[in-house]
Amino acid sequence: MKPTQTDDGPTDPGTDGATGVDGGRLVGSDRVLAVLKELARHPGGVGLEELTRVMGSPKPTVHRALGALRRAGLADQDARGRYVLGDEFLRMAFAHHEARPDHVRVRPVLDALAGRFGETAHYAVLDGHEVVYRAKFDPPTGAVRLTSTIGGRNPAHTTAVGKLLLARELTSLEEVEAWAGAPGGLNRRTPRSLCAAADLHRELAATRERGYGVDDQENETGVNCLALPVYLTSPTAPSGAVSISALAYRTPLASLVDALDEIRALLNEPNG
Template identity: 85%
Template sequence: MEHTQTYDGSTAPGEAGPSGADGNRLVGSDRVLAVLKELARYPDGVGLEELTRAIGSPKPTVHRALGALRRAGLADQDARGRYGLGDEFLRMAFAHHEVRPEHVRVRPVLEALAHRFGETAHYAVLDGREVVYRAKVDPPAGAVRLTSTIGGRNPAHTTAVGKLLLARELSALEEAEAWIGGSPLERRTPRTLCTAAELWRELVATRERGYGVDDQENETGVNCLALPLYLTSPTAPSGAVSVSALAYRTPLAALVDALEEIRALLGPLGEPHR
C-alpha cells in the first residue's frame, strides 16, 4: 500500500519567504525533495497543476523546485508539458543499487528461492514501524507476480520479515506497548494482529521457532515465511529474506514443511557465527 504525504509548503526559519530577495532559495531543499518524491508516483508523468495539488505548495514554488530538479537532470518535461523523473536520477538510483554490497550478496539467494518455489523472494530490513524492501526476485516468466517494489515499505507488524526482526528488538510486552505508542496498528486484513498482546504472543512464538510467518495478515491471499540473514554482523541479523507466495498455489504449511530446504538455500548467510 502506498502512503501519500502532504506538504504544506511552509517556510522554515531562516529561509527566504515568497517575497524574499533570494529567489533561487524560495523553494528550499525540503520542498525540492518533496517534489522529487512525488514525481516518483507518476511513471507516466504529471502536470504542474496536479503536482501542485498533491504537494500542497503554491504553484510558483513547485515550478521553481521543478526547475532546480531539471537543471540537475533529476526531472524531465516531455512534449506535453508533463513532468517525470529524469534520466540522471534513474542512472544514479540503479547504479547505486547494482553496486550495493548487500544487493550483490543477497541476489543469488533470492534467485534460488524464486526458482525453487516459483514465488517471489524478498530481502528487507527494519526501519522503525516499517520494513523496507532492499532486493526482490520474481518467479520465472509466466508466473503470477507480486506488486512489491525495491524501496517499497510495509508495516512491520503485518509482515513475516517485520515480525521476525521485531522479535529480536522487543524483549517484553512493555517494550511492544512502547513500540506501538499512541498510534494504533493498521489493520490490513481480518487476520492482522493489531493489539500489543496479540503482537507480543506472535513475537514470542517467532523467537522460539526461529522464523517469521505472515498468514495473509498483510494482504489477503498472500502468505510468507521469513528467515534472518547475517550480512554485516556474525550475531545480529542485518535483515531478513522471505518467500512470499500466493496462498492458493503455495500454502503457508508448504513453506513451513520446506523450512530446512530454505535454510540450505540461504547457506552461510543464514547462519549466525558465535
C-alpha cells in the same frame, strides 16, 4: 537582523531559508525535495496543475522547484509536457542499488528461491515501524503484482520479515506495548493483521522460539510469507531477512514450512 531571502521572498530570520519549514509551508531545498518525492509517485508523469494541487503550493514556486530539478537532470518533461523523474535520477538510483553490498550478496539466494518455489523472494531490513525492501526477485513465470517494491515499505507487524526482526528487539509485553503505542497505532492491513499488543507479543515469542517468521495473509489477502534471518554483517545480529511471498492457493504456508530445511540450505550455500 536582515531577513533571509528565498525564492518565495523574504522569510523570518528564525527560518532556515535553505532547508526550513515556515509555518508548515515547505521552503527552499525542502520544497524541491518534496516535489522530487511526489514525482516518484507518478511514473506515468504528472502535469503542473495536478502537481501544484497535490503539493498545496503556488504554481510559480512548484514550477521553480521543477526547474531546479530539471537543471540537475533529476526531472524531465515527456512528449505530453508532463513531468517525470529524469534519467540522471534513475541512473544514480540504479547504480547505487546495484553497488550495495547486501543486495549483491543476497541476489543469488533470492534468484534460487524464486526459481525453486515459483514465487517472489525478498530481502528486507527493519526501519522503525516498517520494513524496507532492499531486493526483490520474481519467478521466471507466474509472477503476480505485490505491494512490495525495491525501496518500498510495509508495516513491520504485518509482515514475516518484520515480525522476525522485531522478535529480537521486543522481548517483553511492555516493550511491545510501547512500540505499538506509536502515533496512529498499528495499521490493520487485512482482517488477519495482529494489531493488539498482546497478540503481537505472543506472535513474536513464537517467532523467537521457532526461528522463522510467518505472515498468514496478514499484509495482503491471498498472500502468505515465510522469512528467515540473514547475517551479512555480523555472525550474531541479522542484517535483515529473506522471505518467500507466495499466493496462498498456489503455495500454502504449510508447504513453505515443510520446506524449511531446503530454504535454510539455500541460504547457507556459498555466495548466499
